[in-house]
Amino acid sequence: MQIGQVPHARRLGRTGKGGIYGDRPIWLVAPAAVLIVVIIVLPVLLGVYIAFFNVNVYTLGKWFQAPFVGVKNFTYTLLNTNSAVGSAAHGVLVSIKFAVLSTLVATPIGILGALTVNHRFAGRSFFRSWYLVPYVIPLVVTATVGRMMFLNGTGIVDRALSLMGVSAKTYWLLGPKAFWAMLAMEIWQVWPFTYLLILAGLAAVRDELYEAAEIDGGRYLVKLRYVVLPEVRGLLILSMVLSTIFHLGNFTLPFVMFSNPPPLSVAVLPIDVYYRAFTAVQFGQAAAAGVLMIVVFLIPAYIYIRASRLREALSS
């Protein structure tokens, strides 16, 4: 037997004899594929369709016969600033700012958290579990508690900052400061996601690499930079991309922490879509905002795919 050859096994692929598994693998996947088409692809296509029609309270009952308006829904949604949630362009900017800042701040915290519990010490298991608490608390609870914490005058954050002489009775839930209150709660809630992924990655780093770095005289920061980060780079990129997508689509936090509609500074794109659909009852405009949201979501996804392909090309 040659090394690497598995006897009596059928191999998938382009060989002839003993080659592909026949029809079975594809047919096993077909039900899932059909469900994906029905549950995900079709609704997306219908949403894109609705975005070009004037579907509102008058036409919702027979939406297939709603009048065609071309790109009017897109232009109105993007540019009209009179809406209670501002324009969709504003929503895009707020969403991107929110997602980027959340990722940039939460990622180093997650890495730091993973590093602190990577090596053995007494009580490590407790801390490894304790770090997950923000992540397992339902987001609705986090948002509600966050609101109470940031109330001016009575909230714990405002009181603590007042004691430190930083600010006195600041309105953290109104105006531009509302964005920073929401950002703080988001970072608190999501950093364990990066921590989990990086911790898994750290477990796979070989001890020989650390030893080699020590032999070369490398201290902690050198090991971090030349051993740890390169080894967990794939997971790090994955966590950043997935985190960004999650932040972009976060509806619960602004909806629960503030009223509906929330202050303009936290009117992210999901809130825009919800408001247009279920408050203004303008489904065509909501669908247009939804299409815009898909485009925004595709950006981090595209970055990830490009990065993955680049890595594969480099390694091959």
Add this chain to the structure above:
Amino acid sequence: MTTTSNYMRRGLRRRKVAAVSTAMATLLLAACGSGGGTSGAASNGGAATGGGSGSQSFKGQTLTVELLPITIDAKGYNAYHNAMAKAFFKATGARVKYVTTSESSTEQFAQIEATHTGPDVLLKAEDGQAFASGAFVHLTAADWKVLGGTKQLYPVQLEACGPKGGPYDEVPMYNVPYVMVYNTKLFKKAGITSPPTTWTQYVKDAEKINDPSAGIYGTGFDPSDTQNSDNWKIAFYLSANYGGALYADHDLGNTPTIDSAPVQKAYEFWYDWYTKYHIVNPASLSWQEPQLQAAFAAGKIGMLPAVKSQYEPLYNSGAIGHNYAFATMPSVPYGMNSLPPGGTAPGSFLSQDGLYIGTYAPVKLALQFEKIMLEKKFQVMQYDMTGNMPVTTAAGDQVEKKAGSLLKPFFKALPSEEPEPFAVSWPVAQEDIQAMTGKLASTLATTHHLADADIGSALSKTEAEVKSGS
């Protein structure tokens, strides 16, 4: 090396998957576009098929009725619902299946309109949007005869059930009037002997009560609560006093008058409570309604406008205890001695919820349930359970006789209630107005200043937004 047969097999597989996907897609599109229903006899959005004598047997049928989720006094609610179900079964031979939903009214109504399915009868606030959608049955004169006629209702109730002169798609179930509430202990301490009847007196009394060092303020507001507190209510009262309104008339196609002088004066006066008279807690700029009510219950606020009787349990359990009373709202604008020409003094805006019948539902059966709901016995029971006022004069008289003096102002407000606008754009206008008050609160929080021009500009944008969606 791939053989020709492998290519052919792959091609066949792809065609099979595509065929199955297309079939599923076609089925889904057919379901979306169809006007299916569960059990129904009425045409879509049109008149009902006419009433029956009530003695028709519906044995074996089930009527799905959606009422509010039970949040307090579950035992009492269950008793009320079960009693109605029992009476319904006795009268018709059919059963009631009660359902609740956590969806908002707008979300659910949109689902019903799009799918033409849902609960047979559902409880909903009145609005022109639901009427215009055609998702609910428009009742005929014969239907009202089955229900016992319209004369059993307070005259103003019908004004909220449909456009002027009918037809109506809502059968009112209960009425929730809003009056003001005041802290009798704080009033006594400040030497105030009676609640204010003018807005000038309101401000003066609030200033007397004000004691910021003790955390006590004369009155309260929650402008940044864009979800709970319906910040259009204060404008409803105040603009009426000034001789204006949020909408020019009560009818379906009516356009808003949000950007009008009376409405602007109303909001200028309201925000002056913070900027000029300083009679509200500065922290309340970011409060939501539950916090505002909790502050009153804690004895930290002298009086609040536009509250409903359902807050009694909250107040009774708070530090205020039973040291509060209700009163009708002040009716003379600030700085005036009497109502200006055209000004009115609404006792309350008419806030009612009622039952709607889906066009897919068994209308004759649903009418039987609504008839039972309107019976005096169940109207009184509903009041006992919830504190919501009855909609029939017979039940109202009985309830008023046994109600304590505490609730007298609510009954006093009933005859002069004015209905909310019935325009199709009204539900959206409410949300836009609430969003506007939130934005103004944000401006105040950031700049600590709010000019009349800011309010005017906000009202103008709000009206433009409401009109653009009509």
